[in-house]
Amino acid sequence: xxxxxxxxxxxxxxxxxxxxxxxxxxxxxxxxxxxxxxxxxxxxxxxxxxxxxxxxxxxxxxxxxxxxxxxxxxxxxxxxxxxxxxxxxxxxxxxxxxxxxxxxxxxxxxxxxxxxxxxxxxxxxxxxxxxxxxxxxxxxxxxxxxxxxxxxxxxxxxxxxxxxxxxxxxxxxxxxxxxxxxxxxxxxxxxxxxxxxxxxxxxxxxxxxxxxxxxxxxxxxxxxxxxxxxxxxxxxxxxxxxxxxxxxxxxxxxxxxxxxxxxxxxxxxxxxxxxxxxxxxxxxxxxxxxxxxxx
Amino acid sequence: xxxxxxxxxxxxxxxxxxxxxxxxxxxxxxxxxxxxxxxxxxxxxxxxxxxxxxxxxxxxxxxxxxxxxxxxxxxxxxxxxxxxxxxxxxxxxxxxxxxxxxxxxxxxxxxxxxxxxxxxxxxxxxxxxxxxxxxxxxxxxxxxxxxxxxxxxxxxxxxxxxxxxxxxxxxxxxxxxxxxxxxxxxxxxxxxxxxxxxxxxxxxxxxxxxxxxxxxxxxxxxxxxxxxxxxxxxxxxxxxxxxxxxxxxxxxxxxxxxxxxxxxxxxxxxxxxx
Numbered sequence: 413x414x415x416x417x418x419x420x421x422x423x424x425x426x427x428x429x430x431x432x433x434x435x436x437x438x439x440x441x442x443x444x445x446x447x448x449x450x451x452x453x454x455x456x457x458x459x460x461x462x463x464x465x466x467x468x469x470x471x472x473x474x475x476x477x478x479x480x481x482x483x484x485x486x487x488x489x490x491x492x493x494x495x496x497x498x499x500x501x502x503x504x505x506x507x508x509x510x511x512x513x514x515x516x517x518x519x520x521x522x523x524x525x526x527x528x529x530x531x532x533x534x535x536x537x538x539x540x541x542x543x544x545x546x547x548x549x550x551x552x553x554x555x556x557x558x559x560x561x562x563x564x565x566x567x568x569x570x571x572x573x574x575x576x577x578x579x580x581x582x583x584x585x586x587x588x589x590x591x592x593x594x595x596x597x598x599x600x601x602x603x604x605x606x607x608x609x610x611x612x613x614x615x616x617x618x619x620x621x622x623x624x625x626x627x628x629x630x631x632x633x634x635x636x637x638x639x640x641x642x643x644x645x646x647x648x649x650x651x652x653x654x655x656x657x658x659x660x661x662x663x664x665x666x667x668x669x670x671x672x673x674x675x676x677x678x679x680x681x682x683x684x685x686x687x688x689x690x691x692x693x694x695x696x697x698x699x700x701x702x703x704x705x706x707x
Numbered sequence: 708x709x710x711x712x713x714x715x716x717x718x719x720x721x722x723x724x725x726x727x728x729x730x731x732x733x734x735x736x737x738x739x740x741x742x743x744x745x746x747x748x749x750x751x752x753x754x755x756x757x758x759x760x761x762x763x764x765x766x767x768x769x770x771x772x773x774x775x776x777x778x779x780x781x782x783x784x785x786x787x788x789x790x791x792x793x794x795x796x797x798x799x800x801x802x803x804x805x806x807x808x809x810x811x812x813x814x815x816x817x818x819x820x821x822x823x824x825x826x827x828x829x830x831x832x833x834x835x836x837x838x839x840x841x842x843x844x845x846x847x848x849x850x851x852x853x854x855x856x857x858x859x860x861x862x863x864x865x866x867x868x869x870x871x872x873x874x875x876x877x878x879x880x881x882x883x884x885x886x887x888x889x890x891x892x893x894x895x896x897x898x899x900x901x902x903x904x905x906x907x908x909x910x911x912x913x914x915x916x917x918x919x920x921x922x923x924x925x926x927x928x929x930x931x932x933x934x935x936x937x938x939x940x941x942x943x944x945x946x947x948x949x950x951x952x953x954x955x956x957x958x959x960x961x962x963x964x965x966x967x968x969x970x971x972x973x974x975x976x977x978x979x980x981x
Contacts, residue, residue: 434774505972507915527734543844558969571864587859587881589891592905593917596881597968599860600867603839604965627881629832630820630860635840649832649860654886658822668827678830 419493426487426495432525433481433550436465437488447705452476468685477685478579479493479622479641482548483533485581486660489544489689490535498532498543499566504559516552526551528559528586532567537579538693540700543571546581547628551653555583556628560588564632565605568616572608577615577696582633586626599631606635615699617692620647634678638695640688641670641679710910711926712876714902720876720883721855725930727937728787729771729814731754732854735937736944737762737769743800745788745792749829752793753784754821755865757800762812763945768804770797770865771814774855787856788821791834798841807846810948813865818883820861821936835864842867846958848951852869852922852940853877853909854929869960870947872915873909875924879917880907917968920947 430437449458454476459467468488480488486495503521506513521527529551534545538596545567547554556564564580570579587595606616618636622645627648641647648668656663666672673679683691733740737760745751750898757770773782804811809941820831829940842849853866857879873879881887884901888894891901906912909921922943925932954960 433711433978501975503974505974507969507972508904510904558972561968562970562973589881589887591969593879593907593912594915594969594972596863596950597917597965599863600965601968603836604867604962605845607840607843610963627860630835630864631839632836634830634833634836645966647832648827649820649835650827654822655824655827659824663824667824672828674864676828676830678833692827 414607421632422495423493426483426490429483429485429525430481433483435469435481435484436461437484438466448508453478462607467577471683475643477622477644477682479549479583482526482581483545485546486531486533486535486544487536488685489579489581489692490533491537491539495533496533496534498570499563500527500531502525502559502563502566504557504591506590507558507594508590510592513590516590520551524548524550528563529556530560530563531635532563534570534576537689537696540577540696542577542579542696543567543574544579544581547583549585549623552588552590554583554628555585555588555595557588557591557595557596558598561595561601564602568602568605568609572612572614572670575614577617578609579617579619579692580632580636581619581621582624582628584624584626584628584633586628596627599627603635604630606632610635610637615695617695619683619688621645625648625649625651637654639679640681640683640691641673642688643670643682643684645670647673647679701704710908713716714878714905714908715884715899717876717908718878718902720928723928723930724957726855727929727933728776728855729773729817730776731933732761732771732814732852732937732940733769735933736868736941737767740769744796746795747799748795750790750792752790752796754787754789754817755793755797757797762948764907765948766809768800768809768811769813770800770811771854772817772862772865785821787817788819789817789861790821790823790826791829791831794820794834794838797865798838801841801845801849805847808847810847810951811845812944813849813851813868815851815857815866815879816855817858817861818856820864824885835860838864839867839887841904843961844958845961846956848924848948848954848957849961850947850951851945852944853879853918854940858883867965869951869954869957869962870919872920872922872943872947873912873918874922874929874940875909876928877909878907879912880905902930908959916971
C-alpha cells in the first residue's frame with residue numbers, strides 16, 4: 413500500500429520533470445493538440461506533436477531520431493514508478509573563474525530544470541534493477557565538467573557497491589571548455605571508475621546517442637561491456653568540421669555515424685529507440701546471476 | 708615569485724622547434740634502450756616512441772610522444788599527433804611493464820591525438836579510452852613528465868601517473884588555445900587571450916592540484932641549455948621513483964588521486980546511498 417503510494421509519487425515526479433523539459437510521454441492525453449505540427453528536422457515532413465510523442469520522437473516518415481531530454485529518456489527506459497534520482501543536488505562551480513560561466517549555468521538550470529548535463533538514477537528496467545545515467549545535450553551540449561564526471565563516477569560506484577548493472581545513455585559535445593584542464597581530468601576519473609566496476613564483475617551497457625564526441629567518446633562511452641547506438645547518431649573523437657579542416661577534404665556520407673561504427677567494429681548493435689528498452693531487458697536477462705530471476 | 712614568461716610566451720616555448728623531445732630524453736637519461744614497435748593489431752605509429760631501458764641500473768618501460776627533429780621525421784611522426792595504433796602500442800607496452808614489474812616513465816609532448824579520417828575509422832576515441840582503462844589497472848607505478856605540449860585527451864592517454872611532473876615552460880590543457888578560442892569565442896585569433904584564461908601553465912596546474920611538481924628550466928627555455936634540463940629531469944625522476952617505491956598499491960593510489968580531481972569545486976557533494 414505504502415509502496416504503491418511511493419511508486420505513484422515517483423512516477424508523477426518524473427512526469428512533471430518531463431513536462432518541465434518540454435517533452436511529452438506517449439499517449440499522455442493531458443494536452444491534446446493533434447492539430448499542432450512540427451516539421452521533422454531531417455526530412456521536413458510535418459508531424460503532429462501528439463504523433464511525435466507517441467513515436468518517441470522518431471520521425472514516422474524517415475526514422476530520424478530527435479534528441480530527447482534526460483527525464484524523458486528515463487521515463488521511456490524505467491518501469492513506471494521505479495525512478496529514484498541519485499545525486500540530483502550535486503552541481504559544479506566555476507573553477508577557472510571563467511567570465512560569464514556562472515550566469516550561464518544559472519540560466520540553464522532555470523530553463524531546463526536540470527542541475528547539470530547528466531541525470532543519474534536508480535530504477536527498474538522490465539523488472540531488472542539498474543543504475544542509469546542519462547546525459548542531456550541541452551545543458552551546454554552535454555559537455556563533461558567536474559560535476560558531470562563526478563556524477564558518472566558516483567553512479568558507477570553506486571552500481572559497484574550495490575552489485576547492479578550500469579546503463580549510461582551518452583550524448584555529449586565532449587569536454588566542458590569553461591572548466592579547462594579539470595574537465596580533461598574527468599576522463600581519467602570516469603574511465604577509472606568504470607574499470608573498477610568492471611573488474612568487480614559489473615555489467616556496463618553504453619548507449620550512444622546523437623551526438624557522442626570528444627572527451628566522452630574518449631573515456632566512459634567507449635568502455636562498455638556492451639555498446640549500443642541509436643540509428644544515425646554522430647559518434648567520434650574529433651568533430652567532422654575539425655577533421656575536414658585537418659585533411660582538407662569532404663568527409664564521406666555516413667562517416668562517424670552509428671552504422672559506420674558498427675561496420676568498423678566499435679558498436680555491438682544499432683538499436684532504434686522503440687526497441688531500446690526491450691534490448692536492455694534482454695541484455696539484463698542474459699547477464700542475470702544465478703538464473704534469470706528478477707529481483 | 709613573478710613569472711618570467713606570460714602564458715602565451717610559455718605556449719611558444721613549449722612548441723619551440725629546438726625543445727628537447729622524448730627521443731632526446733631517452734638518449735640522455737637512459738641506457739640500453741630497446742625500442743618496441745607496433746600495436747600487434749594493425750600497425751606501427753612513429754608518433755609514439757616506446758620500449759624498455761635502464762634507468763640508473765633499473766629496468767623501466769619508457770613511452771613518449773615523438774614529434775621528430777626535421778621535416779622528414781616530423782612527417783613520419785605526424786608532428787607528434789598519434790593515431791589509435793600509437794595508443795594501442797602504448798597499452799601493449801604498459802601491460803608488459805605490469806607483467807614484468809617494471810615502473811613506467813612517460814614523456815608527454817603532443818598537440819593532441821590526430822583528428823584524421825583514418826584515425827576515426829580505427830577508433831581514436833576507443834584507443835584513448837582504453838589507454839585510460841589500462842593505466843587504471845596497472846599494479847606498477849607510472850610517472851609522467853609533461854615536457855612540451857600536453858594537448859588534450861591525446862596527452863592524458865599517457866599521463867595518468869602516480870606522479871605527474873611538468874617542465875617550467877610546458878603547457879597542459881583541455882584543448883589548444885587556438886581551438887579553445889575558436890569554440891568559445893568563434894575566433895581562433897584570440898588565442899593569446901585564451902592562454903590567459905585557460906590556466907595551462909605548470910604553475911596554474913600545480914595550484915589546481917592537477918600536477919605534483921615543476922621541473923625548472925633555463926630562463927630562455929629548455930632549448931637554450933638541454934644538458935641542464937636533462938640533469939633536472941633525471942633528478943626529478945629519481946626522486947619520484949623513490950617515492951613511488953614506497954606506495955604499496957599504485958593502482959589504489961592513482962584511483963584516489965584522479966577520483967578527487969576537481970572535487971573542491973563541487974557543491975553539495977553527493978551522499979553515498981548504500
